[in-house]
Amino acid sequence: MPILAPPVPARTVFPTEISRSMHTITIRFRKNYFSDENGNVLGYTIIVAEDYTKHTEDDNYLPGWTDVQKFSTWPPYQVMEPKFPFNNSSVEDFTVGTEDCDHRHGKCNGKLKPGTI
Secondary structure (H helix, E strand, O other), X not given: OOOOOOOOOOOOOOOXXXXXXXXXXXXXXXXXXXXXOOOOOOOEOOEEOOOOOOOOXXXXXXXXXXXXXXXXXXXXXXXXXXXXXXXXXXXXXXEEOOEOOOXXXXXXXXXXXXXXX
């Protein structure tokens, strides 16, 4: 049996905003957002986008924070390598925009543009 991605969650399922500052946003997401119907979910990641017109469903690779800096409007990028945060809880809070990525390669949780929603 092939390994498939989890079924797409309902449109009403999305992370909840907990707080924000000029360059960060803290979101809360829950383990049950994705079904284990096609097998256990082994890892989660955060994708940030300013340009919502670029679809990423079939992309095997998403750029990182450093890669999108050359664009005036940031396309979707991956904040971190996949991880499984739900070891002792069914809820996870994550703050986007906390790392200094100026001299880093790979995935990095860099600052958001001021006023990002």
